[in-house]
Amino acid sequence: MLERLWEEAAHRCPDDVYPACHNADDSVTISGPAEAVAKVVAQLTSENIFAREVGSLGVPFHCKHVDSVAPALRNALGKAIPEPKRRSERWISSSVPESRWCEPLGQFCSAEYQTNNFLSPVLFREALQHVPRDAILVEIAPHCLLQAILRRVVSPDATCLGLMKRDADNVEYFLGSLGKLHTLGFQLNLSPLYPPVPWPVPRGTPSIAHLVSWDHSQQWRVVNWKDSASQTMAEDIVEIDLEANETDKYLSGQQTDGRVLFPAAGYLMLIWKSLAKRIGKPLDQLPVLFEDVSIHRATILPKSGTVRFLVNVMRLTGDFEVGEAGTVVATGRVREAEEGEKLLDQDPPCEPDDTVVLRAGRC
8 A cells, every 4th residue: 555645656656557546645555466566565665655565366456457357257247237227326436437427337337337346446535525424334345444444534423334344253243333323323124134933932932031131230320300300490409318328428527516517518519509400511610609698597417317408599680598497598699600700809828838947046
């Protein structure tokens, strides 16, 4: 392969070597006698240009060196394709230049087309320019030969899948690709891959229900009806239970005179979380500004049992209330900080200088 432009490859090749495949803007495959190709590769390597030989079983495909087999190939293909079929809109030809797509050679799948496909250079790069940005491309070829080139040329929004891969369990790889197509929205009929099931099923057929079970090895956060409803309701309900909830046990360290008190900053966190849930932003991406905050009373948390807070934030004004046991425990105003807004009137104090200077002297 010669990582240079298509035109330069044609200029650099000797008389018996030809550009055979235009893979990408910077990738070209040349074809010709083995010794002549080896000399070109050696010359390019000496110039610090990446080039390597590609095995082709001694056959110089897609160039004039195989013209002699064209008549026999055309006759054999004529028996397999007696009636030419019109090319569909999704058939993008890489052997016929776009300027000739309106000709019969470019419009029909025929013995002549397939013979030309064998003899002519592969205009792969030109053909890929017609692939839609969000296309799903399935490569039907040995060992994903074109996957690297496809991903370099097509849009990042496109999906490229192969069906076979070298040194892989190809049954598993093939079925895995079918599964990826299913996740992309394709409804595949997999019944031809398996023996037909005789109906009705014999009465002695064992059940497989006990073989199917849920995998609970991983935990995932899921949306429940409370999360969905909280975005439309003005009031959130937050329950604190030091005994039952692992996430609440750290609050037991907030004690005064042997009683566990809900921290004053905890009321602000309840408001902050409620506002973040309503706006639909992560907490760490939502700076807020609190104003006129008043703590009306402390809330004692029992060692066992649930304390329920009612969190209410007005949509228009940002006024908030935190209630517990039928009384208001905190009020104030909250709003999302604007971008670039300075949240503090003064800069925070600098870290104290821990350096201690010792000087010699008399007491």
